[in-house]
Amino acid sequence: xxxxxxxxxxxxxxxxxxxxxxxxxxxxxxxxxxxxxxxxxxxxxxxxxxxxxxxxxxxxxxxxxxxxxxxxxxxxxxxxxxxxxxxxxxxxxxxxxxxxxxxxxxxxxxxxxxxxxxxxxxxxxxxxxxxxxxxxxxxxxxxxxxxxxxxxxxxxxxxxxxxxxxxxxxxxxxxxxxxxxxxxxxxxxxxxxxxxxxxxxxxxxxxxxxxxxxxxxxxxxxxxxxxxxxxxxxxxxxxxxxxxxxxxxxxxxxxxxxxxxxxxxxxxxxxxxxxxxxxxxxxxxxxxxxxxxxxxxxxxxxxxx
Amino acid sequence: xxxxxxxxxxxxxxxxxxxxxxxxxxxxxxxxxxxxxxxxxxxxxxxxxxxxxxxxxxxxxxxxxxxxxxxxxxxxxxxxxxxxxxxxxxxxxxxxxxxxxxxxxxxxxxxxxxxxxxxxxxxxxxxxxxxxxxxxxxxxxxxxxxxxxxxxxxxxxxxxxxxxxxxxxxxxxxxxxxxxxxxxxxxxxxxxxxxxxxxxxxxxxxxxxxxxxxxxxxxxxxxxxxxxxxxxxxxxxxxxxxxxxxxxxxxxxxxxxxxxxxxxxxxxxxxxxxxxxxxxxxxxxxxxxxxxxxxxxxxxxxxxxxxxxxxxxxxxxxxxxxxxx
Numbered sequence: 001x002x003x004x005x006x007x008x009x010x011x012x013x014x015x016x017x018x019x020x021x022x023x024x025x026x027x028x029x030x031x032x033x034x035x036x037x038x039x040x041x042x043x044x045x046x047x048x049x050x051x052x053x054x055x056x057x058x059x060x061x062x063x064x065x066x067x068x069x070x071x072x073x074x075x076x077x078x079x080x081x082x083x084x085x086x087x088x089x090x091x092x093x094x095x096x097x098x099x100x101x102x103x104x105x106x107x108x109x110x111x112x113x114x115x116x117x118x119x120x121x122x123x124x125x126x127x128x129x130x131x132x133x134x135x136x137x138x139x140x141x142x143x144x145x146x147x148x149x150x151x152x153x154x155x156x157x158x159x160x161x162x163x164x165x166x167x168x169x170x171x172x173x174x175x176x177x178x179x180x181x182x183x184x185x186x187x188x189x190x191x192x193x194x195x196x197x198x199x200x201x202x203x204x205x206x207x208x209x210x211x212x213x214x215x216x217x218x219x220x221x222x223x224x225x226x227x228x229x230x231x232x233x234x235x236x237x238x239x240x241x242x243x244x245x246x247x248x249x250x251x252x253x254x255x256x257x258x259x260x261x262x263x264x265x266x267x268x269x270x271x272x273x274x275x276x277x278x279x280x281x282x283x284x285x286x287x288x289x290x291x292x293x294x295x296x297x298x299x300x301x302x303x304x305x
Numbered sequence: 306x307x308x309x310x311x312x313x314x315x316x317x318x319x320x321x322x323x324x325x326x327x328x329x330x331x332x333x334x335x336x337x338x339x340x341x342x343x344x345x346x347x348x349x350x351x352x353x354x355x356x357x358x359x360x361x362x363x364x365x366x367x368x369x370x371x372x373x374x375x376x377x378x379x380x381x382x383x384x385x386x387x388x389x390x391x392x393x394x395x396x397x398x399x400x401x402x403x404x405x406x407x408x409x410x411x412x413x414x415x416x417x418x419x420x421x422x423x424x425x426x427x428x429x430x431x432x433x434x435x436x437x438x439x440x441x442x443x444x445x446x447x448x449x450x451x452x453x454x455x456x457x458x459x460x461x462x463x464x465x466x467x468x469x470x471x472x473x474x475x476x477x478x479x480x481x482x483x484x485x486x487x488x489x490x491x492x493x494x495x496x497x498x499x500x501x502x503x504x505x506x507x508x509x510x511x512x513x514x515x516x517x518x519x520x521x522x523x524x525x526x527x528x529x530x531x532x533x534x535x536x537x538x539x540x541x542x543x544x545x546x547x548x549x550x551x552x553x554x555x556x557x558x559x560x561x562x563x564x565x566x567x568x569x570x571x572x573x574x575x576x577x578x579x580x581x582x583x584x585x586x587x588x589x590x591x592x593x594x595x596x597x598x599x600x601x602x603x604x605x606x607x608x609x610x611x612x613x614x615x616x617x618x619x620x621x622x623x624x625x626x627x628x629x630x
Contacts, residue, residue, distance in 0.1 A: 143322050143325040145322075151583070154586060155602055159333065231448060239450065245591075269464060271460065
């Protein structure tokens with residue numbers, strides 16, 4: 001981290017430091033108020049996930065008892081010092097909510113990186129090389145578009161051990177299709193540009209042209225799809241956990257919702273139990289939408305009018 | 306390329322995609338750990354039933370031969386026997402399809418009617434406070450987990466207020482004479498209200514945002530300026546001239562929305578115990594009823610692929626500037 005502090009402490013004059021360059025290469029959309037709101041929401045959830053141990057009041061999986069050794073189940077918010085009450089099995093809802101941010105971010109960020117990476121590479125290769133590679137990759141994308149995503153994850157979880165990574169695996173197998181197609185069409189226009197021609201005449205190899213000259217120009221597009229993928233991954237994990245195919249060992253917001261639904265929280269009107277996880281999911285997904293809008297405005301300035 | 310040739314090419318692509326999806330499904334179910342016969346044979350089937358299924362699916366033959374038998378059976382709609390219901394999967398899946406389609410179309414019709422009107426309105430109010438407040442709200446509805454929205458609506462309207470039943474398609478014991486009678490009965494409408502509302506709230510965002518951005522594009526075109534110059538009222542310009550032209554791409558997105566919705570139905574059908582394909586898939590996978598799971602998955606995939614095809618063809622038909630190059 002010392003490199004970080006020196007880089008930000010002495011800006012302007014010297015060459016920017018590594019961290020500054022990395023930060024810049026993210027092309028963060030800082031011109032759009034919505035996008036900034038999205039980034040702030042991400043930041044808050046990241047802080048909650050990092051400091052979960054300090055923020056939580058109880059162990060999220062521990063079955064709690066009152067001092068007189070009664071099971072502390074179905075406590076209302078504030079009762080016996082439980083901020084958001086307890087579940088029917090006597091677990092602290094607030095602490096589950098806090099720890100849920102960890103699995104959400106873990107799944108969301110991994111899935112975003114995987115989907116954006118595969119989609120970008122597919123789009124670059126198909127768009128730049130054309131011919132047989134293009135045909136094969138785009139037919140594969142056609143097939144991926146024919147696979148109903150959520151049912152696919154459900155069928156996949158019939159064969160795999162329950163794990164939060166099943167969702168990431170399914171996304172890697174299927175959801176690169178949108179990113180791949182869009183980036184391919186962008187590459188098709190970029191490769192006719194003069195600077196690509198110049199690089200070719202200067203003797204750059206194909207791979208160097210693709211990854212050094214074209215790739216940096218489509219990065220905002222990759223980030224756009226990546227930021228949408230974060231939301232998709234969290235929504236999908238929630239759906240899968242809700243349907244009962246999730247990992248029972250991992251505390252996630254989807255697991256909390258499934259627990260609430262199965263424990264009749266709807267008929268006992270325990271809104272304090274199933275509303276907060278839903279709101280957390282909405283916040284983090286909507287943050288992704290806002291950030292992606294910011295990238296859209298970088299990419300297509302016409303939209304700003 | 307002529308129109309007919311394009312359609313032919315697109316249909317060929319559809320057949321290819323369906324074949325690929327069926328092949329992936331075959332590999333998934335045959336390469337799974339455990340007994341290779343488990344995809345079709347439940348240990349509790351009688352000896353005689355097992356023999357029949359062995360022969361029908363060639364389960365004693367090598368894998369590649371099984372694959373061709375599988376494809377041949379698929380073409381004839383032969384999907385095996387459900388472990389749980391002890392009846393042919395094909396029949397069961399086909400019987401459930403109408404329930405899923407009814408729910409999907411009802412919710413999408415509501416969503417599109419709402420989305421088109423409000424989208425046009427927001428384009429008209431471009432830059433005003435209403436528009437700036439509405440867009441984040443619409444994005445928020447797109448970010449909601451559908452099943453969570455269903456849970457909240459159930460808790461409020463069914464369990465707290467008691468206005469609507471909590472699940473199913475009809476009260477226990479009720480029977481109806483035929484299709485129309487059922488689907489126009491007050492009971493049925495009460496049962497479909499909450500699940501359809503849940504799906505509609507989720508899906509109105511797509512037509513709304515599409516309609517809005519199309520309107521903004523169309524309003525910049527010459528014929529709209531011309532109508533303004535002629536001195537037509539702002540209402541006439543927006544509705545008669547701009548909205549009509551902005552509507553076409555929104556209508557083509559309907560077919561794609563059906564394909565997407567039918568995947569998302571899985572969770573909403575489960576929340577509301579709606580007896581459709583999605584809930585059947587979930588139950589089949591939970592109960593390790595593999596033939597039924599395969600059948601339900603394939604049926605959903607067929608709907609998705611066919612809807613994608615319809616969307617593509619409509620797109621070319623309604624806007625001749627788009628060619629299927």
